Amino acid sequence: MALSDLRREMVLSAIEEYDKLGRDAFLETYGYGPARGYFLLYDGKRYDSKAIVGVAHRDVDGWPLRAEDFSGGNATVARALRDLGFEVTRPGDIIEGHSLESLLEKILTLKTAASATPGAQKRHQPLTLLWALGGAARGYDRLVPWRDASPALESLLREFGHAGDGLHAEFPVLRLYHHGLWDLPGRNDVPRASGSAAQRWMRQNQPLSGLRSWVHDLVTDHPAVRAQIVLRLLDEYVRDVDRDELLTATRLAPEPNAIPPAQGEATPLPDGTPTPSRRTVTTNRVIRDSALAEQVKLVHNHQCQICGIRLTTRRGPYAEGAHIRPLGTPHNGPDEPGNLLCLCPNHHVLFDGGTITINDELVAIDVPTRQPITPIQLADGHTPDPRHVAYHRHVSEHSQSTGAAQVTKDC
Numbered sequence: 001m002a003l004s005d006l007r008r009e010m011v012l013s014a015i016e017e018y019d020k021l022g023r024d025a026f027l028e029t030y031g032y033g034p035a036r037g038y039f040l041l042y043d044g045k046r047y048d049s050k051a052i053v054g055v056a057h058r059d060v061d062g063w064p065l066r067a068e069d070f071s072g073g074n075a076t077v078a079r080a081l082r083d084l085g086f087e088v089t090r091p092g093d094i095i096e097g098h099s100l101e102s103l104l105e106k107i108l109t110l111k112t113a114a115s116a117t118p119g120a121q122k123r124h125q126p127l128t129l130l131w132a133l134g135g136a137a138r139g140y141d142r143l144v145p146w147r148d149a150s151p152a153l154e155s156l157l158r159e160f161g162h163a164g165d166g167l168h169a170e171f172p173v174l175r176l177y178h179h180g181l182w183d184l185p186g187r188n189d190v191p192r193a194s195g196s197a198a199q200r201w202m203r204q205n206q207p208l209s210g211l212r213s214w215v216h217d218l219v220t221d222h223p224a225v226r227a228q229i230v231l232r233l234l235d236e237y238v239r240d241v242d243r244d245e246l247l248t249a250t251r252l253a254p255e256p257n258a259i260p261p262a263q264g265e266a267t268p269l270p271d272g273t274p275t276p277s278r279r280t281v282t283t284n285r286v287i288r289d290s291a292l293a294e295q296v297k298l299v300h301n302h303q304c305q306i307c308g309i310r311l312t313t314r315r316g317p318y319a320e321g322a323h324i325r326p327l328g329t330p331h332n333g334p335d336e337p338g339n340l341l342c343l344c345p346n347h348h349v350l351f352d353g354g355t356i357t358i359n360d361e362l363v364a365i366d367v368p369t370r371q372p373i374t375p376i377q378l379a380d381g382h383t384p385d386p387r388h389v390a391y392h393r394h395v396s397e398h399s400q401s402t403g404a405a406q407v408t409k410d411c
């Protein structure tokens with residue numbers, strides 16, 4: 001089963017049948033649920049993308065795919081359809097005439113100058129954006145006076161920029177302005193982002209500045225979109241830094257009071273009334289995740305990638321960041337987005353214990369019986385790295401055959 005075998009005419013034939021049956025009958029006939037975020041746009045109409053792809057696939061194998069045979073979403077279904085020249089919408093697509101697509105496009109085409117460090121690019125703009133995203137995450141004002149922004153940005157550049165690249169925060173702000181991501185409201189004499197004249201202009205004017213309002217609204221109203229952009233910035237521009245330190249410095253780590261209590265600081269549930277027999281229940285398995293894992297959980301809206309459950313507690317939604325290839329020895333997995341999953345506590349335990357693993361089609365597998373369970377849920381901007389997935393599968397299957405009790409103690 002490979003979605004790359006699909007041809008455009010197969011998709012068109014599925015669309016034709018969808019039109020003939022109507023949406024409800026089409027979905028029911030083939031056992032698909034309604035699409036949540038991704039719709040195929042064709043001839044001015046919207047179609048549930050996963051169902052269309054599954055039905056179109058009958059012309060490859062002779063029978064349609066079942067919903068549980070493959071994952072929907074951007075990395076699979078939407079990509080296959082786009083490769084065939086179709087248009088596919090994504091969640092939260094159009095905001096005030098600007099799309100998430102156009103924001104990502106801008107983020108991924110920053111014109112970064114060569115660094116003093118050979119082979120590297122300067123990090124001024126990505127760091128400035130991360131700082132602004134952190135402000136949005138905390139609900140701070142979009143526009144910040146230059147006397148406040150400047151020292152904050154300089155300290156970030158000092159800590160996370162390449163040595164020798166300079167600490168002038170004026171240049172990234174002006175570059176981002178001309179790139180369409182930054183706002184200097186009320187200014188129509190904004191200079192080019194170079195030379196002493198640019199620095200003088202910022203010093204003399206002390207402008208208010210910040211993300212463009214459409215960008216600010218997008219990343220404030222949609223934490224998953226914000227997290228997706230954070231992960232892309234880290235991935236594209238600032239790979240070799242301590243991500244937790246950077247996320248903390250840019251205010252993207254959870255605020256201290258939002259972190260659940262660590263193990264041992266158990267929180268008793270409040271007594272119910274009336275209580276037939278008094279009893280204290282405590283939670284004693286709370287994972288304190290890295291700031292990076294928090295971003296991954298946001299991208300997934302705290303939904304477990306295996307069962308889709310989103311636990312809601314009095315402190316807010318709860319999920320756990322599970323490393324696919326464990327961090328500690330002997331596994332030595334990296335703390336990077338492609339090595340993380342967002343799981344509920346139950347599936348975290350089963351995954352770490354090697355009872356559940358994932359195959360190359362990103363379907364969760366029950367290791368003892370080798371039966372597929374369900375395609376894991378994917379989200380834009382976060383795809384598990386196939387190398388780490390293969391590693392987990394290898395270790396899980398090996399431990400199954402040797403009867404080892406547990407593969408990975410380390411989350």
Ligand SMILES: [Zn+2]
Pocket residue numbers: 304305306307308309343344345346347
């Ligand atoms: Zn789960």
